[in-house]
Amino acid sequence: MMSHAQVTQSASFDIRVEDFLDDKLQSATDLEDLDSLLANVELQRNQLQSQLDNAVKELEEARRTADDRQGSLTARIDEFEKLQESIIARQQVGALTDGPDQAIARLREPMKKLETVELAQKYLSLLQDVERNRSEARSHLPQNPKAALEPYTKLRQLSTKLVNLPGQEGLHLVNYVEKVTDSLWNEMKKIMSAELEAVLDQRKWPRVDPESEMDEEWINCFEKLLDLQVPEVLYSPGLVPLLPVDVMVGIFVSEFRYHFLSNKPSSSAEAFGNHCLPWFLAHIEKWESFFRDNIGHLLAAKFHDTPAANNMAYVDPVCALITSMLPVLQEKALAVAQEAIQSPPFLSRFMTQLMSFDDKVRLKFNYDGGDAENGWSGLTTYVLDEHFDTWFKAEKEFALERLQTIMESQEARSIDYDYAEKGKMKPTHAAVQITHLLRSITGQYARVRNFKYKIRFLIDIQLAILDSFHDRLRGSLEAYQSLTSTLGRTLHGVTKEDLAALEGTGAFETLVKVIGSADHVVNTLRDWSNEEVRRVHCKLYQPTG
Secondary structure (H helix, E strand, O other), X not given: OOOHHHHHHHHHHHHHHHHHHHHHOOOHHHHHHHHHHHHHHHHHHHHHHHXXXXXXXXXXXXXXXXXXXXXXXHHHHHHHHHHHHHHHHHHHHHHHOOHHHHHHHHHHHHHHHHHHHHHHHHHHHHXXXXXXXXXXXXXXXXXXXXXXXXXXXXXXXXXXXXXXOOOOXXXXXXXXXXXXXXXXXXXXXXXXXXXXXXXXXXXXXXXXXXXXOOOHHHHHHHHHHHHHHHHHHHHOOOOOXXXXXXXXXXXXXXXXXXXXXXXXXXXOHHHHHHHHHHHHHHHHHHHHHHHHHHHHHHHHHHOOOOOOOOOHHHHOHHHHHHHHHHHHHHHHHHHHHHHHOOOHHHHHHHHHXXXXXXXXXXXXXXXXXXXXXXXXXXXXXXXXXXXXXXXXXXXXXXXXXXXXXXXXXXXXXXXXXXXXXXOOOOOEHHHHHHHHHHHHHHHHHOOOOOHHHHHHHHHHHHHHHHHHHHHHHHHHHHHHHHHHOHHHHHXXXXXXXXXXXXXXXXXXXXXXHHHHHHHHXXXXXXXXXXXXXXXHHHHHHOOOO
């Protein structure tokens, strides 16, 4: 039996068919179009059937695709689960064996070789850069030293960078690059110096008139060598001699070595003060005007608006001349000092000559060694840095021997009636001679520029002398007190000679000796202190032209 829903659906369909026929067959003429109507109905049925078939086909395809996707997903899930189980199993096996460690150990050596190859490639590339910069710098010389500086600067920067890298100090490459850089710099200086030397040979230097002028070619060669050195001058932490000046004074240095650093009699240590130092000063004086007139403007222009513009060792030709000649004189001074330390009297005389020379160079040529604030330390400083203890010991022995001689002299305790200073008590001869000794010692170390050396003289020599003389005066005063008091005579005893010395004005004279000597020493030291203050005041506030 048909269900209620099926009956209702069939009735509804019949009604729609009936309505359709009523709509299409409203008159007898409509029957003539019945075939057309049937054909149209058949067409629509076919279209609907086609759409239905397509829908059924797509539905089947969608179901099949869904089934395939579900199957694929299920397969992937199964595969993942199997992979996970495999990984877990391998982990469990790996935890129980040393397989991974063995694998890592096997890979370590190949990795190390790979790193070595990569490092070698970098080293090779760096060496190629080094050689390229060196070749480029060489190609510009001697025609264009400024252009040669660019590749050289790159090479120097590379060398500095490698040296400053932590842990690279022992690498052969670092040493190699540094040596190549230094070698290139020396080669560049040699090439440019050779050009200037050729010009000097043509001009028969130094057999030229000190009042003459340098020609254009000479000045151009000088300037090119200076251009090469400008970066070194500007970036060096200390003072460097100017290369073109070094070349020009090379003949003077050779002459100096011939006379004073050879087997000639003039090379003896005793001739240092009487021949060597005067020779040096005479050469500076002879060529002072020549250098100043010919290259003064060039140096001023070259270092204008640079950090070296106010450095007299670079902008003053005479100071540059002195800077270039001082190394050989320093070599001679150190050699003489090595001999002088064997003879204390000669060492003392040698140091005096050296300090006098330093003062002459500072005052006559206004030489400050490139240090406008502190001034030139002088050759004395170089010698004292090596031999101060020996010199100090000799000076101390001289001073103490002189003190002993003064104290033991017959007139030491007698009053110096010839001492005439208005308003002052008469000191003893010993007091006067001791102040002379102190002044002499002050003169020995006053020109020493290192404070630590000065303080040694003050504390270990001068204060020792003052302490000794103070003990002498205190002993005299205590002896006087013991002789003039009842208790003192009772405790220490007294001789007839002692009592006779105190008769009349004897007691008063004893006090005058003590007080006058002490007063003389104190006033002398105070006057020296005031003189030093006045000197400093004049130095600070002297008019500046």
